[in-house]
Amino acid sequence: MTAIKWTEKYRPRRLKEVLGNGKAVSELEAWARSWERGIPEKRAVVLYGPAGVGKTSAALALAEEMGWDQIEMNASDSRTAAAISKVAGAAARMMTFSGKKRLVILDEADNLYGSADRGGSAAMLRLVKEADQPVVLIANDYYGLSKPLREGTLGIQFRRITKSTVLSALREICRAEGAACTPELVEEIADMANGDLRSGINDLQAALEGAREVGEVATAVRDAKASIFDGVAKILRGSSLGEAVQIAWSLDESPEDLVHWIDENLPLVYKPADLAAGYERLSRADVFLGRVRRRQNYGLWRYASFMMTGGVQAARTEKKGGYIPFRPPSYWRRMGQTKGARQVRESAAKKIGRHCHISSRMAKGEMMGLFALLLKDPDTGPKVAALLDFTVEEIALLLGTKPTTKKVSKLYDAARELLEEERVSEIEIAWGGTKKPEQTEKRERPRRADKTKSDAVGEGESGAGSEESDREDEKAEPVEEAEFGGPSDQGAEPMEPEKDDRQRSLFDF
Ligand SMILES: Nc1ncnc2c1ncn2[C@@H]1O[C@H](COP(=O)(O)OP(=O)(O)OP(=O)(O)O)[C@@H](O)[C@H]1O
Structure with a gap:
């Protein structure tokens, strides 16, 4: 049974129903109103920002609000110059029969890559400069648009939706659906959504429908997180390279994580004859990942992704039917034990x-x-x-x-020691402290000196780092003075410029 998607069911129809991003929505509305007084200087706006925050919805609601017709096209579907100028150009120049304006919405406007699309980009530039009708471009990456395009349009930024807004939107949907959502479920999903309301609504629907099927809401959180299993199944068992590649992008997993999932599950799906070829592709993906790590060149991720999804799928010549219990990577299972x-x-x-x-x-x-x-x-x-x-x-x-491992504990201990030093020097600075002669001598080994001090400060022990004087009650008073800059009977000299300590601070790397 395929239920109606809640993202569509609850898509805002009017501008005031677009949640969050109030400033962006009013800028958009002001621009639209300027069309009522003739053709404005900027004929097109770019709504840009992360996915699932209401850019497309705002454009559609705008058309509704203004009583305009609208035509929506996806720049990455019809990438050629001809398609853009033919469809968008004509639509943008012509009035509708009703005499209404027509809002041209060009989604994924930042998705025109490469030389083949240079024409597309020129057509888009012509469109935004010459259209007689309002144009809305939608993009995730503002800087994925060419500079002339940015300069020729009015940029309006959409931001992630705050968690509290996502929470109240999800609660509202639960109420409208008459669904028994536990507060923990809604909270968990809002957290996972990370400001992307569409993914929050999708997760909620998947979770509640899953829960309805098993008649138990407690499993819902688990269901919401299960999409990685579906994704891996589609990559390994599916028969569309395009879909496999696409799925990798839609999963909330980085290629670094996904490669472990594929690695773990490949032998469950592939027959022996295909295994070698499958792993060969996977190892190519791993080579790319290695390069990404070494060179910090994240552009290579897309090749790694392609190899581990479409590439691995293409290596399969036979299908294996029946139920396959996909499982998370064992490396994570090991980690999961701690x-x-x-x-x-x-x-x-x-x-x-x-x-x-x-x-x-x-x-x-x-x-x-x-x-x-x-x-x-x-x-x-x-x-x-x-x-x-x-x-x-x-x-x-x-x-x-x-x-x-030793490596880990050594690093952890070194970090703790640095933090302790930092804490001590902050206390000293706050108190305008003095330095004792021993400390000045121990300059070459600042760590030990500070450590000793830290023990003294932290535990209220007696002064000057002297190991023998470990009875608090004996010298409590003088120590406090010596430590924190009061008159000292030990001839303490004023502390070296405090900057010194700050310069050695761990915040200075
Ligand atoms: N600000 C919002 N107010 C109300 N609903 C929202 C909002 N943002 C997202 N949604 C919900 O998520 C769905 C998808 O939102 P929309 O398509 O507008 O996002 P988008 O920002 O255009 O994403 P993309 O960049 O992927 O196209 C909507 O149909 C709606 O259900």
Whole structure:
């Protein structure tokens, strides 16, 4: 049974129903109103931003709101110059019979690649400059449009929908559907959606329909996450290369993760005669992934993706019928024994995302390799691990090894030590502290000196790093003065410029 898609059922019909992005929607409306006074300077707008945040919906609702007809085409379906100028050009120049304006919506406008499409891009430029009708271009990547195209249009940015808006939209749908959504389910799905309302609604529908079938909402979260299994099944069992490649893009998995899934499940699906060829393709994909990691050239990802999906599928000559229990990669299963691998990955990505001011999804997709390299470097490794406060599991994941290895614990300990130093120097700076003679002497070994101090500060032990004086009550007072810049009977000299400590800070790499 194929139910109506909720994304269509709940697509906003009017501008005020477009959630979030209020500023973008009013800019869009203002531009449309300017058409009522004649042809405006910018005949076309570009609605750009991440997928599933309401760009297309806003364009469609605009036509509805203004009482305009609309014609929608996908730039990547009909990529040629001829198609764009014929369909969009004619439509954009001609009034409709009713005399209504016609809004030309050109989706995936950033999807014209290569020389074959240069004509398409020129046609698009002509279209936005000469159209007698309003034109809306829709793009994910604003800078995927040529400069003249950007300059010839009005750019309107759509942003990810906030989690609270996604939450209330999902709750509203649950209510409208009379579905028993547990708060945990909605919360989990809103989290996974990461500002993409379309994927949130799709997950909710998949989860609730799955739950209805088994009559249990508790399994719904699991169902929502199951799409990777479907994806792997379609890649390995399907018979459309295009679909296999497409699926890889739609999955919320980076090629680095997907390759493990294919690797794990390939032998379950392929007959012995096809296995070698399948693995040969997969190893080619892995070579590309290696290059991506080494050169940080993410352009190569698309080839890796192609090899591990379409390439692997093309290596299959025989089909295997019957039920196949697909399974997650065993590497992750091993990781899962210590702590859910997904969770570790998510939390590492979250930390990286927060630090780089990007989404954790993007961090997962594009930055893990870079941070792995930084961690591997003996100089930057401890600083990065400290700065991002990575756990043992996160370090192990990024280094591609087990949390129990020496490499991991050494890096983790070095990071902890740096953090401790940082904490101590911050306390000293905050208190305008003084340095004791021993510390000045131990300059060449700042780490040990600071460590000793840190113990003293952290545990309230007596001063000057002296091992013998470990009885708090004996010298509590003088120590406090010596440590924190009060008058000292030990002849403490004023601390060296505090900058010194800051310069050695782990934030300086
Ligand atoms: N801001 C929003 N308000 C209400 N519904 C939304 C919003 N964003 C997305 N949706 C839901 O998600 C579906 C898909 O949204 P839409 O096609 O407008 O996204 P988009 O930003 O154009 O994505 P893409 O860039 O992939 O084309 C809509 O039909 C609607 O159900």
